[in-house]
Amino acid sequence: MEVTMMNVVKRFGNFKAVDNLSLTIKDGEFVALLGPSGCGKTTTLLMLAGIYKPDAGEIIFDDKIVNDVLPKDRNIGMCFQSYALYPHMTVEQNIAFPLKLKKLPKKVIDEKVREIAAKFRIEHLLKRYPGQISGGQQQRVALARALIKEPNLLLLDEPLSNLDAGLRISMRAEIKKLQKELGITTVFVTHDQTEALSMSDRIAVMNKGKLQAIGTPEDLYMRPKNMFIAGFIGNPPMNFLEVGYIMDGDRVTLKGKNFEISLPEEISRTFIKKQNNERIVMGIRPEHLSVGAEAPNTIKGEIYVVEHLGKDKLVDVKVGDDRIKVLTGQDFEGKMGDTVNLHLDFKNVHLFDAADGNSMKRVA
Amino acid sequence: MSELEAKILERVTAKKASMEGVRKFFTALPFLGPFLFLIILFYLVPVILTFTMSLTSMDYALEWNFVGLKNFVRFFQDSSVKIVVLNTVKYVVYTLMINVGFGFFLAVATSYFIKNENLRLAFQTIWMLPRMTPPVVYALLWLWFLDPTEAGTLNSVLHKLFGLPAQNWILNHPMKVVIVANGLIGTSLAMVVFSAAIKSIPVDYFRAASVDGASDWDVVRHVIVPFLKWPIMFMTIWQTLSLITSYEYILLITDGGPLNRSEVLSLFSYHKAFSNYEFGYGAAISTVLVIFAVILAVVMLKVFGYDAIMMRGEIDEKRDKDHISF
């Protein structure tokens, strides 16, 4: 089922929890709704579920406006942040509940419950109560309950947030596989970008009730639309440096307090032009910086601290008052206090307007 | 470990446990003390006095002439006792149904269906009014409402609406009047308790149910009722006990009449003691009532699983212990 939200607004009193949200989710697509805590993710999900009615705008399933359709008539499967398993029902009764409400014959229900329980590997828990199983198991029960009625739309509200790291990784794969198998349009809410990047076809990034961007994980990573996306997507986060903008022929020069970087002509051309001496923000990811020999067009700094990340090292370099994080290989030998020269991968330099934070990249 | 050792160990732990218990009792005494004192003063002492009195033939002369179990024998032979007991059962069962049943209905209506906070408050306050009215005023309101003349409120309303002739409600339906009047007043307590319980159900359960396809009726049946199991049981026990022993509204509205038709045991005891000045006999009736109430309370607590009410939550501790991952 294709889901469209058009200029949807949800207010709580004077507070706009969701502000003019427009978004289309294609049939069978897995979209992650990513954003910091309190940005309106759950509210958006609850509007899709029909529990909140939008104050303005339209929610459209396929071609039908469903603003006034009750949750029970929307054929939606939902997995709540709290799981919301009924404590007075056994696991079996919990999973069977949506079918029982549909008044299906008991034989059919039993069969379906057994089938889905096998899929989620919870057959041995059917007779227990939710209070008697672990968090990971509860989560699978909640998923089974959401999926048993073969919904047209699956809504998952941070279903993995209560799990330990190991279980979370295996559940990610599990959910993704299941979603592709069943081909159910799915909206997955999370504030963990790794989760979003690894699971979804597209990611919708929200902040303060507004949709910041929607795109494939690669899109958001390579071509962030604004500073919020640039800083939010990617781990460790992008470095931002305030610089002065100088245009010299076709070359753009970025003038920092303690460094000066000239971008090659072919790179300079990909950015929109600004007034000379205007303040702008340069962004570069730790993985697009490297430590090398002293040379022109590099940034000179002093190592402040070196963090071991297992596979890599994260080097914190002090440049004047700024700090720049650099990702290096495990073989990097630098120590605290050493002077280093940072080489930039110019293809991956981002420039942002200092006033509104929008990317200066020309749209192709 | 040999069997003997095990036995010794068991003894020692048992003894330790009992000493622990004594120590705990003395630690708790300063906290429980005032309460224990009040219970003894206002509950135990009257019970003992009543029981002692029931063994006498005390009358208006207020003399303690002990007559053994004569009063109890008289009670079981008294021809009016049968009708009074029957009335009591009817009164308790039906009033309870209104109290708890209607209270539940109102709680669901005001806490689940009415989403507007102010409207809910207004509605609940209206139902609280009888509670806040002194019993005498409340009873007078009923007498006035049921006035047997054509000018009586109920009579004139029924006459205007359906052309029904005026009738003497209290004379014709004494039990029903008593039950309705008492039922409505108890309703507010149940309503408040149930409303609070409904409000404390995490909202995700309601949301999950409606996404799962539940209608409002399904939500009431599959979510609200199961979550309110304990409050409902508690209210049932509480109201049963208070109904068995209370009589003030009956006294004020029908005074047990006409001809014992709305007389219940507690009122019967009151009448014997304070109308006929047969204090000994009245005390005996009260004693029977107290014994009956205690037995009933114990049975109900057992049936409803008092242990389960108090131990609830222990199950949760098992959680996460048998964590089985993929």
Ligand SMILES: Nc1ncnc2c1ncn2[C@@H]1O[C@H](COP(=O)(O)OP(=O)(O)OP(=O)(O)O)[C@@H](O)[C@H]1O
């Ligand atoms: N019923 C409500 N009444 C008033 N304000 C609300 C209500 N529900 C949510 N809000 C506010 O709306 C904003 C968005 O809430 P929402 O629950 O959608 O956040 P979220 O993105 O899901 O956050 P989290 O990641 O913490 O779950 C928050 O600032 C919250 O305080």
Ligand SMILES: [Mg+2]
């Ligand atoms: Mg949320």
